[in-house]
Amino acid sequence: MSVNIAAIQSAVQEAGAFVRPLFQELGKVIVGQTYLTERLVMGLLANGHVLLEGVPGLAKTLAVKTLAQCLQVKFSRLQFTPDMLPADVIGTQIYNPHTGTFSTRKGPIFAHLVLADEINRAPAKVQSALLEAMQERQVTIGDQSFRLEEPFLVLATQNPIEQEGTYPLPEAQVDRFMMKLRIGYPSRAEERQILDLMARTSGLPQVRPVVEPEQILRAREVLNDIYVDDKVKDYIVDVVCATRNPEEYKIPVREYIQLGASPRATISLTLAAKAHAFLRGRGYVTPQDVKTVGMDVLRHRVMITYEAEAEEKTPETIIQKIFDELPVP
Structure with a gap:
């Protein structure tokens, strides 16, 4: 067994060569919050959706956007609101009067990383539109089903302070999130660093893409072993x-x-x-x-x-x- 573990260890270190550069890039923008960035990458590796809960202003959205910029993947942001419809998420069929046919217009769910911002602000019918995508990795529009490209990950944020216009997430949807993270305030030293880094009107830190989707898929194969x-x-x-x-x-x-x-x-x-x-x-x-x-x-x-x-x-x-x-x- 020791021979096998040594071989697996070698494969893990080879497939995980991108981990250090990825965290270095994330660290250019996200100060502290090691717990948050590490769990986001774990969700990506384990093919599991992540729900982030924390008060406004803790870099939840920024962390997800920065991760997408580092990964060379298609990123989509959905701002959930009480008047949202399922078609706003998955897409819809549009009738063409000239040809008498319907064409499919795909929604923002067709991306690699989907940020569902303030997910608890949308009503149940919109939440249910996400269920198929999150579990089966496919979307049905009309009578057609479309596979979602891998890697596909839903990263959702919600505010723990109950306010007007929020809806509790259905249990079936909550269970589809691999992890729920509770994000806390940074330490005083980290807050001071954030001030130095972010308290400017322009010229905010930029990250470069350091990971390709194929590297993530390869890492997932190694993870299985x-x-x-x-x-x-x-x-x-x-x-x-x-x-x-x-x-x-x-x-x-x-x-x-x-x-x-x-x-x-x-x-x-x-x-x-x-x-x-x-x-x-x-x-x-x-x-x-x-x-x-x-x-x-x-x-x-x-x-x-x-x-x-x-x-x-x-x-x-x-x-x-x-x-x-x-x-x-």
């Missing part, structure tokens, strides 16, 4: 099952959980852990990889009860309790 030991696989399954039946693992949080994580969480947790190992140049996954990405993968998949809310408990505190008490292999 990253070794996950049976004990680590069992640990991943135990973590997810503990969100559904914590009493089986003697973790006293049963009365706080309304709904546990779905099997999609198991898949996402494995892929995210592999992506975390890939970024560190490793050809194998450790339990620490699972613990590091676990909160991002699970926080939006565990629904809490009224009792939990009354006791001011959050999905994060319950998930942390599970990670703290579950034996690590």
Whole structure:
């Protein structure tokens, strides 16, 4: 097995040669926010959509735009509003009176990186228009289905402060996001750096493209080969099952959980852990990889009860309790 892991390790380091230049370019524009930029790249590698939550002004949109500029891919930005229609996202059929036929006009969803800005401002019918694209990587307009080009990634932002004109995302859509990131404020030193870098009316930092789409697709193939030991696989399954039946693992949080994580969480947790190992140049996954990405993968998949809310408990505190008490292999 050691020979195989050595070969995988070599393939990971070769396929991941673009990682350092990519983070260097992102660092020209995004100060601090290592957690944010790293998770965005992990989503890209693991072929998983990412939901970013944070108050306005924390560079969520800027980070996604900068990532697209570094990748030499087609980028599309959708500003979600309450009066939006599904056709504004996926496209529509237009009737030509001269020929008596319909032609298809593709919407902004036909891009490699799609930024869904303030996704919780659009009504349910617009949210549902994204479901097929996010899961099946295809879009149906009229009676025709169109495949979306790879790599395809939806990166959505939302404001955690409930305001007028926001809609809660449907559970089916939330579950399609591999990770949900909570973005916090920068430190004082980082804030000072941001001032030096950004407090000007023009001449803002520019990035150059350093990664081609083929390199991302190649990295995804290598990611599939990253070794996950049976004990680590069992640990991943135990973590997810503990969100559904914590009493089986003697973790006293049963009365706080309304709904546990779905099997999609198991898949996402494995892929995210592999992506975390890939970024560190490793050809194998450790339990620490699972613990590091676990909160991002699970926080939006565990629904809490009224009792939990009354006791001011959050999905994060319950998930942390599970990670703290579950034996690590």
